Amino acid sequence: MAGPQQGKFVTGNLMRHVVTMALSGALGLSFTFLVDFLALWWISQLRVEAMIAAVGIAGTIQFAVMSVAIGMMIGAVALVSRSIGMGERARARRIATVGIVLTTGLQALLAALIWVFRDPILLASGAEGEVLTLGSQFLALTLPSMPLLALGINASAILRAVGDAWRSMSVTMTAGLVAVVLDPVMIVWMGWGVAGAGISIVVARAVMAVAGLWFVIGKHDLLARPSVEDMATFFRPYFAIALPAIVTQLSTPFGNWILTREIAQFGEAAVAGWGVVMRLTILAFGGIFALSGAIGGIIGQNFGAGRIDRVAGAYWAALKFCAVYTMVTWVLMIAATGPVARSFGLSPEGVAVLRTFTHYAAGAFVFTGALFVANATFNNLARPLWSTLGNWFRDGLLMYPLALSGAMWLGAPGVLWANALANVAAGCLAAWFAWRYIRRLARAPVAPDRAKGWR
Structure with a gap:
């Protein structure tokens, strides 16, 4: 029986915990990306494909910046959830504070650098002419708000780490x-x-940051006064998880950048279709993207409490959730293909890209989800570098040759087939390695307070 100061995830039905955290996380994450999706949808109502393409490419660049914030968020969640699992709430407050301060500071620096070099970055991404001009304008306005987005995302993740799914x-x-x-x-x-x-x-983004701070401070008292001593104490253990997680998270925007470049050669219409696919992916598969954060707190708390049996149970519950969620969403996306294409005013080239995703490639999210579940497992069980290897195997090793071949043989839709194949291969391998590691822990547990020099 868990002590009263331990987290809520160390007792109770694991599938219920996974479903509750994943669905609430899905709604939360979907609303985060709903902001970008709605912006793209309303832009599409002006029926100017250059605008759709510009916002789509600019969104890909911003996603790279946000991936750094997500990686740093993973470090905070892992350490906060472990502290709570061990009954050390005061330590959790100090770690949460360090995580938020470091994340927002780094986001401000990265946003400033990309703001200065936004035009060369857009050119390297395949933008030209009006698409380049409009994309530059969009980035100039939105990049300064990236620290606010990072603050909101981290506050939301800290709330998940303590089990407050709804806030x-x-x-x-x-x-x-x-x-x-x-x-x-x-x-x-x-x-x-x-x-x-x-x-x-x-x-x-400003509203999200304010709401996040209100709940973290006002409802849970989970932020302490920032101090140099805490920065020195937690800097090393925090970045022992956060740095590999950042490198892991950056693989996805890198892979998307490769896919965007390959699709850009087929014109604005194909890029517009790809922009819709990227927004639709995040919106429709929010439950899969949320899985990593959703089970991170569950695994972290049980690891901190020494309950490896419940870590294994959470892992399998997450994989089952992933399979069911993907199948249901896939069917719905097939049915919605026509209305979505008409709503965005896509030309035949854009519709072909969209249809390839909704009818075929979307099914590969079973394996994408398996990769995310494995990543959460590695990040919260003191093996963050394994997550890095899994993601970069997909985006750094497989993506480019597959995308090049797909574009050569099947045109723009072939790029989406390449993405699906890369996810299948990486997801299968990562899931297998994660389960082997959990079984090894069950035989010879690693003390959570000694993992990666946490103490």
Whole structure:
């Protein structure tokens, strides 16, 4: 029986914990990306494909910046959840504070660098002409708000680490609701187009940051006063997890950049279709993307409490959730293909890209989810470098040759087939290695307080 100061995940039904955290995380994450999705949708109502392509490519670049924040968030969640699992709430507060301070500071630095070099980066991503001009305008407006986005994401993750699924979800839902109101007003009614989309995103991110701080501080008292002593104490154990997690997270935008470059050779219409696919992917498969964060707290708390049997149970519950969620979402996406294509006003080339994803490639998210579950397992069981290897095997080793071959033989849709094949291969291998490691821990446990020099 867990002590009263240990986390809520060390007792109770594991499948219920996984489903609750994953679905609430899915809603929260979906609302985070709903901000970008709605901006792209309202832009599409102006029926200018250059605008859709510009916002799509610019979004890919911002995703790379946000991936750094997500990687640092993983470090905070792993250490906060372990502390709570061991009944050390005061330590959890100090770690949460260090994580938020370091994340927002680094996001500000990265956003400033990309703001300065945004035009060369857009050119390297395949943007030219009007797409380059509009993409640069969009990045100029939205990049300064990246620290606010990082703050909101980290606050939401800390709430998940302590088991407060619904407040975690409400942080990002608030931002989505703001975008629902502002996007049509600024983009269409006021006629600001791409500039209106950028302003709406900035306001939504500011609201999310404020809501996150309100819940973390006001409801849970999970932030301490920042101190140099805490920075020195937790810097090394925090970055022992966060740095590999950052490198792991950066693999996805790198893979997307490869795919975007390959699709860009087929023109604005194909890029517009790809932009819709990327937004639709995150929105529809929010439950899969949320799995890593959702089970991170569950695995971390049970690892901290020495319950390896429950770590194994959480792992299998997450894989089962992943399979069911993907199958249901895949069927819904097939049915929605026509309405989505018409809603965004895609040309035949864009529709072909969209249809390849919704009818075929989307099914590979079973394996994408398995990769995410394995990553969460490695990150929270003191093996973050294994997550890095799994992701870069997919995005660094497999993606380019597969995308090149797919584009050569099947055109723009072939790039999506390449992405699906890479996910299948990486997901299978990562899931197998993660389960082997859990079984090894069950035979010879690693003390969580000694893992990666935590103490």
